[in-house]
Amino acid sequence: MNLLLVVSMLAVAVVGTGVVLTRDPLRQAAAAGAFGLVMAVLFVLLRAPDAAISEIAVGSVFIPGLVLFAVAKTRGEDG
Protein backbone atom coordinates (compact mmCIF):
# COMPACT_ATOMS: atom_id res chain seq x y z
CA MET A 1 0.00 0.00 0.00
CA ASN A 2 2.12 2.90 -1.17
CA LEU A 3 1.49 6.59 -1.72
CA LEU A 4 0.65 6.25 -5.41
CA LEU A 5 -2.05 3.70 -4.69
CA VAL A 6 -3.58 5.76 -1.90
CA VAL A 7 -3.60 8.90 -4.06
CA SER A 8 -5.24 7.11 -6.97
CA MET A 9 -7.90 5.55 -4.73
CA LEU A 10 -8.69 8.96 -3.27
CA ALA A 11 -8.86 10.38 -6.78
CA VAL A 12 -11.39 7.68 -7.75
CA ALA A 13 -13.50 8.51 -4.70
CA VAL A 14 -13.39 12.25 -5.38
CA VAL A 15 -14.08 12.03 -9.12
CA GLY A 16 -16.85 9.48 -8.49
CA THR A 17 -18.54 11.81 -6.05
CA GLY A 18 -18.11 14.60 -8.59
CA VAL A 19 -19.90 12.55 -11.24
CA VAL A 20 -22.84 11.98 -8.91
CA LEU A 21 -23.01 15.63 -7.93
CA THR A 22 -23.04 16.88 -11.55
CA ARG A 23 -26.70 17.35 -12.32
CA ASP A 24 -26.77 18.24 -16.00
CA PRO A 25 -26.61 15.05 -18.08
CA LEU A 26 -24.37 16.62 -20.71
CA ARG A 27 -21.78 17.60 -18.15
CA GLN A 28 -22.18 14.34 -16.35
CA ALA A 29 -21.11 12.55 -19.54
CA ALA A 30 -17.84 14.47 -19.52
CA ALA A 31 -17.39 13.74 -15.81
CA ALA A 32 -17.98 10.05 -16.48
CA GLY A 33 -15.20 10.22 -19.06
CA ALA A 34 -12.80 11.60 -16.45
CA PHE A 35 -13.94 8.92 -14.00
CA GLY A 36 -13.14 6.19 -16.52
CA LEU A 37 -9.63 7.55 -16.91
CA VAL A 38 -8.96 7.71 -13.18
CA MET A 39 -10.32 4.18 -12.70
CA ALA A 40 -8.06 2.93 -15.47
CA VAL A 41 -5.04 4.41 -13.68
CA LEU A 42 -6.09 2.60 -10.51
CA PHE A 43 -6.44 -0.67 -12.38
CA VAL A 44 -2.98 -0.35 -13.88
CA LEU A 45 -1.54 0.31 -10.42
CA LEU A 46 -3.32 -2.81 -9.17
CA ARG A 47 -1.68 -4.76 -12.01
CA ALA A 48 -4.79 -5.37 -14.13
CA PRO A 49 -3.89 -3.85 -17.51
CA ASP A 50 -6.61 -5.79 -19.37
CA ALA A 51 -9.28 -4.29 -17.16
CA ALA A 52 -7.73 -0.83 -17.58
CA ILE A 53 -7.89 -1.02 -21.38
CA SER A 54 -11.55 -2.05 -21.27
CA GLU A 55 -12.36 0.64 -18.71
CA ILE A 56 -10.86 3.43 -20.81
CA ALA A 57 -12.61 2.32 -23.97
CA VAL A 58 -15.99 1.73 -22.37
CA GLY A 59 -16.05 4.36 -19.62
CA SER A 60 -14.38 7.24 -21.41
CA VAL A 61 -15.44 6.69 -25.00
CA PHE A 62 -18.68 4.74 -25.27
CA ILE A 63 -20.58 5.87 -22.21
CA PRO A 64 -20.13 9.59 -22.90
CA GLY A 65 -20.77 8.97 -26.62
CA LEU A 66 -24.04 7.13 -26.08
CA VAL A 67 -25.18 9.57 -23.39
CA LEU A 68 -24.46 12.50 -25.71
CA PHE A 69 -26.46 10.95 -28.54
CA ALA A 70 -29.36 10.25 -26.21
CA VAL A 71 -29.32 13.75 -24.69
CA ALA A 72 -29.13 15.37 -28.12
CA LYS A 73 -32.10 13.37 -29.29
CA THR A 74 -34.24 14.00 -26.25
CA ARG A 75 -33.52 17.71 -26.15
CA GLY A 76 -33.87 18.25 -29.86
CA GLU A 77 -30.77 20.42 -29.98
CA ASP A 78 -27.84 20.16 -32.33
CA GLY A 79 -25.66 17.22 -31.27
Added chain:
Amino acid sequence: MIPRARLLLFFVGAIAVGLLAVPAFGALPALGHAGDLVGDVLVPLSVEARRTANTVTATMFDMRAIDTVGEEAILFAAVAGTSLLLRILREEREEEPEIEARAPQVAQRSPAVRLVGVGLVGLLALVGLTMFAQGHLSPGGGFQGGVVVAGAVLLVYLLHDYAAFDALADTDRLEPVEGLAIAAMLAVGTAGLLTGEGFLANVLPLGDLGTLPSGGTIPVLNVLSGVAVAAGISIILAEFAEQTLRVRGD
Protein backbone atom coordinates in the same frame (compact mmCIF):
# COMPACT_ATOMS: atom_id res chain seq x y z
CA MET B 1 -40.00 9.34 2.06
CA ILE B 2 -39.09 12.81 3.24
CA PRO B 3 -35.51 13.87 2.43
CA ARG B 4 -34.45 14.10 6.03
CA ALA B 5 -35.61 10.56 6.83
CA ARG B 6 -33.77 9.36 3.71
CA LEU B 7 -30.58 11.05 4.82
CA LEU B 8 -30.87 9.50 8.27
CA LEU B 9 -31.41 6.06 6.77
CA PHE B 10 -28.35 6.58 4.60
CA PHE B 11 -26.15 7.48 7.54
CA VAL B 12 -27.32 4.50 9.59
CA GLY B 13 -26.65 2.21 6.65
CA ALA B 14 -23.27 3.78 5.90
CA ILE B 15 -22.11 3.37 9.49
CA ALA B 16 -23.21 -0.26 9.57
CA VAL B 17 -21.45 -1.02 6.28
CA GLY B 18 -18.35 0.86 7.43
CA LEU B 19 -18.17 -1.15 10.65
CA LEU B 20 -18.20 -4.32 8.60
CA ALA B 21 -16.04 -3.14 5.70
CA VAL B 22 -13.06 -1.83 7.65
CA PRO B 23 -12.21 -5.15 9.35
CA ALA B 24 -12.94 -6.94 6.08
CA PHE B 25 -10.39 -4.86 4.20
CA GLY B 26 -7.95 -5.25 7.04
CA ALA B 27 -8.22 -9.03 6.82
CA LEU B 28 -7.27 -9.14 3.14
CA PRO B 29 -3.73 -10.30 2.28
CA ALA B 30 -1.28 -7.45 1.67
CA LEU B 31 -1.31 -5.96 -1.82
CA GLY B 32 1.02 -7.84 -4.12
CA HIS B 33 1.74 -10.63 -1.67
CA ALA B 34 -1.34 -12.76 -2.05
CA GLY B 35 -0.31 -16.38 -1.57
CA ASP B 36 -3.43 -17.00 -3.52
CA LEU B 37 -4.37 -20.59 -4.18
CA VAL B 38 -6.14 -19.77 -7.42
CA GLY B 39 -3.16 -17.83 -8.80
CA ASP B 40 -0.77 -20.63 -7.90
CA VAL B 41 -2.88 -23.06 -9.87
CA LEU B 42 -3.76 -20.88 -12.85
CA VAL B 43 -0.36 -19.50 -13.77
CA PRO B 44 1.44 -22.84 -14.18
CA LEU B 45 -1.63 -24.24 -15.90
CA SER B 46 -1.66 -21.48 -18.46
CA VAL B 47 2.09 -21.23 -18.97
CA GLU B 48 2.98 -24.90 -19.09
CA ALA B 49 -0.19 -26.69 -20.02
CA ARG B 50 -1.41 -24.12 -22.51
CA ARG B 51 1.80 -22.27 -23.48
CA THR B 52 0.14 -18.89 -23.09
CA ALA B 53 1.91 -16.00 -21.44
CA ASN B 54 -1.22 -14.02 -20.64
CA THR B 55 -2.98 -15.95 -17.89
CA VAL B 56 -6.06 -13.73 -17.96
CA THR B 57 -6.65 -14.46 -21.64
CA ALA B 58 -5.97 -18.15 -21.12
CA THR B 59 -8.54 -18.25 -18.33
CA MET B 60 -11.10 -16.37 -20.39
CA PHE B 61 -10.73 -18.39 -23.57
CA ASP B 62 -9.72 -21.78 -22.34
CA MET B 63 -10.21 -22.64 -18.71
CA ARG B 64 -13.41 -20.63 -18.38
CA ALA B 65 -14.29 -20.20 -22.02
CA ILE B 66 -17.90 -21.09 -21.30
CA ASP B 67 -18.25 -17.80 -19.38
CA THR B 68 -16.88 -15.88 -22.36
CA VAL B 69 -19.36 -17.52 -24.69
CA GLY B 70 -22.09 -16.50 -22.25
CA GLU B 71 -20.82 -12.91 -22.35
CA GLU B 72 -20.81 -12.90 -26.14
CA ALA B 73 -24.40 -14.11 -26.01
CA ILE B 74 -25.24 -11.19 -23.71
CA LEU B 75 -23.58 -8.77 -26.14
CA PHE B 76 -25.50 -10.30 -29.00
CA ALA B 77 -28.79 -9.90 -27.10
CA ALA B 78 -27.93 -6.29 -26.25
CA VAL B 79 -27.19 -5.46 -29.89
CA ALA B 80 -30.35 -7.19 -31.06
CA GLY B 81 -32.39 -5.40 -28.38
CA THR B 82 -30.94 -2.02 -29.34
CA SER B 83 -31.61 -2.58 -33.02
CA LEU B 84 -35.14 -3.62 -32.21
CA LEU B 85 -35.91 -0.68 -29.95
CA LEU B 86 -34.35 1.88 -32.26
CA ARG B 87 -35.99 0.62 -35.42
CA ILE B 88 -37.82 3.16 -37.55
CA LEU B 89 -41.52 3.16 -36.72
CA ARG B 90 -44.32 3.81 -39.13
CA GLU B 91 -44.82 7.36 -37.96
CA GLU B 92 -41.15 8.24 -38.21
CA ARG B 93 -39.02 8.84 -41.25
CA GLU B 94 -35.36 8.91 -42.08
CA GLU B 95 -33.88 12.06 -43.51
CA GLU B 96 -30.57 13.52 -44.41
CA PRO B 97 -28.51 14.25 -41.30
CA GLU B 98 -30.27 17.27 -39.87
CA ILE B 99 -27.32 19.10 -38.44
CA GLU B 100 -25.33 18.91 -41.60
CA ALA B 101 -28.31 20.06 -43.66
CA ARG B 102 -29.25 22.95 -41.37
CA ALA B 103 -25.82 24.40 -40.75
CA PRO B 104 -23.19 22.92 -43.04
CA GLN B 105 -20.51 25.36 -42.02
CA VAL B 106 -21.00 24.47 -38.37
CA ALA B 107 -21.10 20.74 -38.90
CA GLN B 108 -17.83 20.65 -40.81
CA ARG B 109 -15.00 19.77 -38.51
CA SER B 110 -12.05 22.10 -38.88
CA PRO B 111 -9.17 20.94 -41.10
CA ALA B 112 -6.92 20.64 -38.03
CA VAL B 113 -9.37 18.23 -36.39
CA ARG B 114 -9.68 16.20 -39.57
CA LEU B 115 -5.92 15.96 -39.90
CA VAL B 116 -5.56 14.71 -36.34
CA GLY B 117 -8.38 12.29 -37.09
CA VAL B 118 -6.61 10.75 -40.04
CA GLY B 119 -3.62 9.86 -37.90
CA LEU B 120 -5.51 8.94 -34.75
CA VAL B 121 -8.14 6.67 -36.30
CA GLY B 122 -5.54 4.68 -38.20
CA LEU B 123 -3.33 4.37 -35.14
CA LEU B 124 -6.17 3.30 -32.88
CA ALA B 125 -7.41 0.71 -35.35
CA LEU B 126 -3.90 -0.70 -35.53
CA VAL B 127 -3.57 -0.80 -31.74
CA GLY B 128 -6.89 -2.61 -31.51
CA LEU B 129 -5.97 -5.16 -34.15
CA THR B 130 -2.61 -5.77 -32.43
CA MET B 131 -4.44 -6.42 -29.19
CA PHE B 132 -6.58 -9.10 -30.68
CA ALA B 133 -3.77 -10.72 -32.61
CA GLN B 134 -1.40 -10.75 -29.63
CA GLY B 135 -3.90 -11.12 -26.83
CA HIS B 136 -2.37 -14.34 -25.65
CA LEU B 137 1.09 -12.79 -25.41
CA SER B 138 0.63 -9.36 -23.86
CA PRO B 139 -2.16 -7.55 -22.01
CA GLY B 140 -5.19 -7.18 -24.15
CA GLY B 141 -7.15 -9.90 -25.82
CA GLY B 142 -10.32 -10.17 -27.77
CA PHE B 143 -12.70 -7.93 -25.86
CA GLN B 144 -10.14 -5.19 -25.30
CA GLY B 145 -9.08 -5.17 -28.96
CA GLY B 146 -12.72 -5.13 -30.04
CA VAL B 147 -13.65 -2.12 -27.93
CA VAL B 148 -10.58 -0.19 -29.13
CA VAL B 149 -11.49 -0.85 -32.78
CA ALA B 150 -15.08 0.25 -32.08
CA GLY B 151 -13.62 3.37 -30.44
CA ALA B 152 -11.76 4.09 -33.67
CA VAL B 153 -15.07 3.80 -35.55
CA LEU B 154 -16.72 6.32 -33.21
CA LEU B 155 -13.77 8.65 -33.72
CA VAL B 156 -14.51 8.69 -37.44
CA TYR B 157 -17.81 10.39 -36.56
CA LEU B 158 -16.27 12.75 -34.01
CA LEU B 159 -13.29 13.82 -36.07
CA HIS B 160 -14.67 13.69 -39.59
CA ASP B 161 -18.39 13.69 -40.34
CA TYR B 162 -21.52 11.59 -40.13
CA ALA B 163 -21.44 10.51 -43.78
CA ALA B 164 -18.06 8.80 -43.38
CA PHE B 165 -19.17 7.14 -40.13
CA ASP B 166 -22.38 5.96 -41.71
CA ALA B 167 -20.55 4.45 -44.67
CA LEU B 168 -18.18 2.63 -42.32
CA ALA B 169 -20.59 1.44 -39.64
CA ASP B 170 -23.15 0.11 -42.06
CA THR B 171 -25.50 -2.12 -40.05
CA ASP B 172 -26.40 -4.21 -43.11
CA ARG B 173 -22.81 -5.32 -43.40
CA LEU B 174 -21.92 -5.45 -39.72
CA GLU B 175 -24.80 -7.58 -38.51
CA PRO B 176 -23.78 -10.68 -40.50
CA VAL B 177 -20.16 -10.15 -39.42
CA GLU B 178 -21.15 -10.16 -35.77
CA GLY B 179 -23.42 -13.15 -36.17
CA LEU B 180 -20.85 -15.16 -38.08
CA ALA B 181 -18.11 -14.39 -35.56
CA ILE B 182 -20.24 -15.65 -32.69
CA ALA B 183 -21.31 -18.69 -34.69
CA ALA B 184 -17.66 -19.41 -35.44
CA MET B 185 -16.86 -19.29 -31.72
CA LEU B 186 -19.57 -21.86 -31.11
CA ALA B 187 -18.21 -23.94 -34.00
CA VAL B 188 -14.74 -23.94 -32.41
CA GLY B 189 -16.40 -25.09 -29.20
CA THR B 190 -18.19 -27.86 -31.03
CA ALA B 191 -14.87 -29.02 -32.50
CA GLY B 192 -13.93 -29.68 -28.89
CA LEU B 193 -17.06 -31.80 -28.47
CA LEU B 194 -16.25 -33.79 -31.58
CA THR B 195 -12.81 -34.78 -30.32
CA GLY B 196 -14.39 -36.08 -27.15
CA GLU B 197 -12.72 -33.58 -24.83
CA GLY B 198 -15.67 -31.39 -24.09
CA PHE B 199 -17.19 -28.16 -25.39
CA LEU B 200 -14.58 -25.46 -25.96
CA ALA B 201 -11.65 -27.72 -25.14
CA ASN B 202 -8.34 -26.60 -26.56
CA VAL B 203 -7.96 -28.80 -29.61
CA LEU B 204 -5.41 -27.10 -31.83
CA PRO B 205 -1.64 -27.72 -31.58
CA LEU B 206 -0.16 -25.77 -28.70
CA GLY B 207 3.09 -24.38 -30.08
CA ASP B 208 5.86 -22.70 -28.08
CA LEU B 209 5.41 -20.18 -25.29
CA GLY B 210 5.74 -16.60 -26.47
CA THR B 211 5.37 -17.16 -30.19
CA LEU B 212 2.37 -15.93 -32.14
CA PRO B 213 0.96 -19.35 -33.04
CA SER B 214 0.81 -20.66 -29.48
CA GLY B 215 -2.00 -21.58 -27.16
CA GLY B 216 -4.10 -23.69 -29.50
CA THR B 217 -7.64 -22.38 -29.79
CA ILE B 218 -6.92 -19.34 -27.59
CA PRO B 219 -5.74 -16.95 -30.35
CA VAL B 220 -8.54 -18.16 -32.62
CA LEU B 221 -11.21 -17.45 -30.03
CA ASN B 222 -9.48 -14.16 -29.25
CA VAL B 223 -9.75 -12.93 -32.82
CA LEU B 224 -13.34 -14.14 -33.21
CA SER B 225 -14.53 -12.53 -30.01
CA GLY B 226 -12.72 -9.31 -30.90
CA VAL B 227 -14.45 -9.18 -34.27
CA ALA B 228 -17.83 -9.89 -32.67
CA VAL B 229 -17.35 -7.19 -30.03
CA ALA B 230 -16.09 -4.58 -32.52
CA ALA B 231 -18.98 -5.25 -34.89
CA GLY B 232 -21.56 -5.36 -32.09
CA ILE B 233 -20.51 -2.11 -30.48
CA SER B 234 -20.28 -0.39 -33.88
CA ILE B 235 -23.86 -1.47 -34.59
CA ILE B 236 -25.02 0.02 -31.30
CA LEU B 237 -23.23 3.28 -32.08
CA ALA B 238 -24.63 3.38 -35.61
CA GLU B 239 -28.17 2.83 -34.30
CA PHE B 240 -27.85 5.61 -31.74
CA ALA B 241 -26.33 8.01 -34.26
CA GLU B 242 -28.99 7.24 -36.84
CA GLN B 243 -31.75 7.77 -34.31
CA THR B 244 -30.29 11.09 -33.20
CA LEU B 245 -29.22 12.54 -36.50
CA ARG B 246 -31.57 11.14 -39.07
CA VAL B 247 -34.88 9.95 -37.73
CA ARG B 248 -37.63 12.55 -37.39
CA GLY B 249 -40.98 11.87 -35.80
CA ASP B 250 -44.07 13.64 -37.08
